[in-house]
Amino acid sequence: MAELRLSGVKKDYGGHSVIKGVDLDIRHGEFVVFVGPSGCGKSTLLRMIAGLEEISGGTLEIGGKRANDVSPRDRGIAMVFQSYALYPHLTVAENMGFGLSLRKTPQAEAAKRVARTAEILQITHLLDRKPSQLSGGQRQRVAIGRAIVRDPSVFLFDEPLSNLDAALRMDMRMEIAKLHRNLGATMIYVTHDQVEAMTLADRIVVLNGGVVQQVGRPIDLFRNPCNAFVAGFIGSPRMNFLPVRVESVDAGMARVAAPGIGPVTVSAGRIAAPGQAILGVRPQILTPGDAEGRCLLHGRVALLERMGTETLVNIRLTDGPSVLAVVPGDLELSPDQDISFSFSPSDARLFPASDLPDPSAIPH
Amino acid sequence: MRKTTFLGVVPLLAPVQLLLLVVVILPSIYVVWLSFHVSSFGQAPEFTGWSNYLRVLSDPAFRGAMWNTVVIVVVAVHLEMLMALGMALLFNSGIPFRRILLVAVLAPYAVSEVVAVAMWRFLFDLDIGPITLLMQGLGLPVLEWSYDPVDATVMIVLLTIWMHLPFTFVILYAARLAMPSDLYEAARIDGATRLQCFWRVTLPLMGPAILVALLFRYIFAFRMFSEVWLLTGGGPARSTEVVAVYLYQEAFSYNAFGTASATALLMVAASLVLASGYIWLLRRQVKNAR
Numbered sequence A: 001m002a003e004l005r006l007s008g009v010k011k012d013y014g015g016h017s018v019i020k021g022v023d024l025d026i027r028h029g030e031f032v033v034f035v036g037p038s039g040c041g042k043s044t045l046l047r048m049i050a051g052l053e054e055i056s057g058g059t060l061e062i063g064g065k066r067a068n069d070v071s072p073r074d075r076g077i078a079m080v081f082q083s084y085a086l087y088p089h090l091t092v093a094e095n096m097g098f099g100l101s102l103r104k105t106p107q108a109e110a111a112k113r114v115a116r117t118a119e120i121l122q123i124t125h126l127l128d129r130k131p132s133q134l135s136g137g138q139r140q141r142v143a144i145g146r147a148i149v150r151d152p153s154v155f156l157f158d159e160p161l162s163n164l165d166a167a168l169r170m171d172m173r174m175e176i177a178k179l180h181r182n183l184g185a186t187m188i189y190v191t192h193d194q195v196e197a198m199t200l201a202d203r204i205v206v207l208n209g210g211v212v213q214q215v216g217r218p219i220d221l222f223r224n225p226c227n228a229f230v231a232g233f234i235g236s237p238r239m240n241f242l243p244v245r246v247e248s249v250d251a252g253m254a255r256v257a258a259p260g261i262g263p264v265t266v267s268a269g270r271i272a273a274p275g276q277a278i279l280g281v282r283p284q285i286l287t288p289g290d291a292e293g294r295c296l297l298h299g300r301v302a303l304l305e306r307m308g309t310e311t312l313v314n315i316r317l318t319d320g321p322s323v324l325a326v327v328p329g330d331l332e333l334s335p336d337q338d339i340s341f342s343f344s345p346s347d348a349r350l351f352p353a354s355d356l357p358d359p360s361a362i363p364h
Numbered sequence B: 001m002r003k004t005t006f007l008g009v010v011p012l013l014a015p016v017q018l019l020l021l022v023v024v025i026l027p028s029i030y031v032v033w034l035s036f037h038v039s040s041f042g043q044a045p046e047f048t049g050w051s052n053y054l055r056v057l058s059d060p061a062f063r064g065a066m067w068n069t070v071v072i073v074v075v076a077v078h079l080e081m082l083m084a085l086g087m088a089l090l091f092n093s094g095i096p097f098r099r100i101l102l103v104a105v106l107a108p109y110a111v112s113e114v115v116a117v118a119m120w121r122f123l124f125d126l127d128i129g130p131i132t133l134l135m136q137g138l139g140l141p142v143l144e145w146s147y148d149p150v151d152a153t154v155m156i157v158l159l160t161i162w163m164h165l166p167f168t169f170v171i172l173y174a175a176r177l178a179m180p181s182d183l184y185e186a187a188r189i190d191g192a193t194r195l196q197c198f199w200r201v202t203l204p205l206m207g208p209a210i211l212v213a214l215l216f217r218y219i220f221a222f223r224m225f226s227e228v229w230l231l232t233g234g235g236p237a238r239s240t241e242v243v244a245v246y247l248y249q250e251a252f253s254y255n256a257f258g259t260a261s262a263t264a265l266l267m268v269a270a271s272l273v274l275a276s277g278y279i280w281l282l283r284r285q286v287k288n289a290r
């Protein structure tokens, strides 16, 4: 059994706080993905779980036992590094069997486990090669194989696919999902690719600046982001954020307006009083034209990206910011053309202005 | 495009070729020629065939020098390698005052050999040397290097290690610095102890660097001259003579240029054997690794 419990886990680097108290329960067999912008502390958190980084405060429990001071080799974990970290002087088979040979596993047993793992990952024909004779994707398989062979109860992945090209990334993503199904082990996976996060995760942990923003099933995070940061981070392309004024709040509904927008009534969310706020509008809920009960946005086409299956329209609103709309199918528009888009107020989200001190800071 | 012909290029290369010819090739040929002649001051060289080589090889002094050289090379180079490896790993593991210590370790390389030997002669002087006095004060045996052949050899070994440690250290330290730290993290997660990390990761990966340093040092140490010549002059009673000192004695003490040349060529042959062994090992390494 390998459930993990982090309580108030902190990390300081010489007075500089990187992880500011993380509480998290990870169930046995769960696939948890850490996402967040670069430098938010994802790797640091993962490395603390691995035992490669000391825990400055709080406790980490693995399988119900305090593991803060347990050495990495006794934690029952395996880790796959972004750089693969294969031993260059050993063959693929030796790389995969390295952990077993350190533990003095009988050779026949070790060879059998390596062979079986190689079969799962379809790298049997590579077993006698050195890492330098492999492609990036093959190296990644070997690195994953090295983790599987040891039969750990927890797998840790630190951006394992970020050095692969898009097509290979998709293949490997599916393979990792399959592996998780077959092995049933607990997996913790760090990425900043939100497609990976959405497709692989049982639960996503969104981190920012060393603080957990929200934890939940991918679809829940997409539907009900708890703040503008999560809303901007989950979902692609990024949600549009429009500065608005809240005129009145009543029974969980807020009446908001801005130059060129509304007034319109949306769900109030965390807003309790009139004032400045941010209206979040996903690009996918914007459709051309107008209809009864929808909120109209008027502007000019600033940029058009026709992908065939969908069209990305960047619209500069007549009175203010630009918004991005994603329209299914092909849309024939010309730059600078006047255009109207509308969205249903029930699909929009309202956030306090304090969520986004600097809207440009949120990455796509 | 202008066509460059071979003949058109030759004049441009000529100065370098000329220089090489004058300072390297002609003297080398002359030494080969000399080694087959009896030659001294005021005497016309006289052809003697291989007899110079036979004379040298059967000379007990040469054999003694050869034996000393081998002993000093084997002991000094391997001790030095162990020390350099230990120090490289120590420096890498993050000792305090690393920069200052680094300068201290590298300093001997900046000291001229003559100055270094003069310094050591003073430090280990049997009457007034600070180190001798210190050893006496601590009740430890003193190195009686000026008249005990064994002590003199020990002194030469210590001196040559001190002088060349920076070379070996720099090569090994650079190799260790170049090793990615994530390999060690992977090894730790795989369950390696520190000792296992050393034997199973560090040592194999530093192998090529160790080999390069080792063979360079073999070849350098084989030609060792100034340490011995300036410290003991090969004495007492030729007991610490090395091959290069033997050569010098033949040429400039006994004015026997023929046998000196033969000695030089024997040294070249020995170095070539070492060097080709080195290249063979290196090629095998390169094929095996990467």
Ligand SMILES: Nc1ncnc2c1ncn2[C@@H]1O[C@H](COP(=O)(O)OP(=O)(O)OP(=O)(O)O)[C@@H](O)[C@H]1O
Residues within 6 Å of the ligand: A013, A018, A036, A037, A038, A039, A040, A041, A042, A043, A044, A045, A192
């Ligand atoms: N050894 C260290 N000393 C001081 N600060 C560090 C150290 N290692 C990491 N940090 C800081 O900790 C923060 C988190 O780093 P971390 O590597 O966990 O980020 P990350 O979320 O993995 O980012 P990325 O997506 O770019 O990999 C960064 O601001 C980084 O500068």
Ligand SMILES: [Mg+2]
Residues within 6 Å of the ligand: A042, A043, A044
């Ligand atoms: Mg990282």
